Amino acid sequence: MNDAVAAGAPQDALADFLAVWGMPSDSGPSTLPDPSLDARRLRQLSIAMAVNDVLVHDSANILRAGGLEGIDAPVLIVMGEKSPVAIGKIADALAERMQDVGRASVPDAGHMLPITHPAEVAGLIAVNLERA
Known part of the structure; x- marks a missing residue:
């Protein structure tokens, strides 16, 4: 996703994201219900990219002992x-x-x-x- 965004292809990044996380990518981002929301999904892509580090490294310490x-x-x-x-x-x-x-x-x-x-x-x- 980072490469696609850096290359100026956010639609490709969104299609890649959706393909991995449960949506077919062959028809692009509009595979989710209500294609009119594609512009919103593109804006929200940055959120998914930003939280990845939190998920991978548990910076919120959710997995702490006893939690x-x-x-x-x-x-x-x-x-x-x-x-x-x-x-x-x-x-x-x-x-x-x-x-x-x-x-x-x-x-x-x-x-x-x-x-x-x-x-x-x-x-x-x-x-x-x-x-x-």
Whole structure:
């Protein structure tokens, strides 16, 4: 993505991002619902690029010893069936550290499932809230 943005091709960077995180890139950024939002998605691409370092290096210290273990509430980890393999491994590692965790997978969804499958995600959140 950085190379595409540096080369003045933010549309390509967005297509690359969406391809990795659960959206087909062959038809470009408009594979997400409501293509009229493509300009907004392009502006938001910088956010995704900026938080990458936080995610990779845990600069927010979310993974500190005892942090996840201290969560005293039901947690639900939801992922898309077609999410990148790394997401499943991350979910496994997080789930091992929490006391009360449920897992759910949305069929035919990638990592962007709150956008592509909002009804399914909302239903799962409702189940977890009822459980809480």
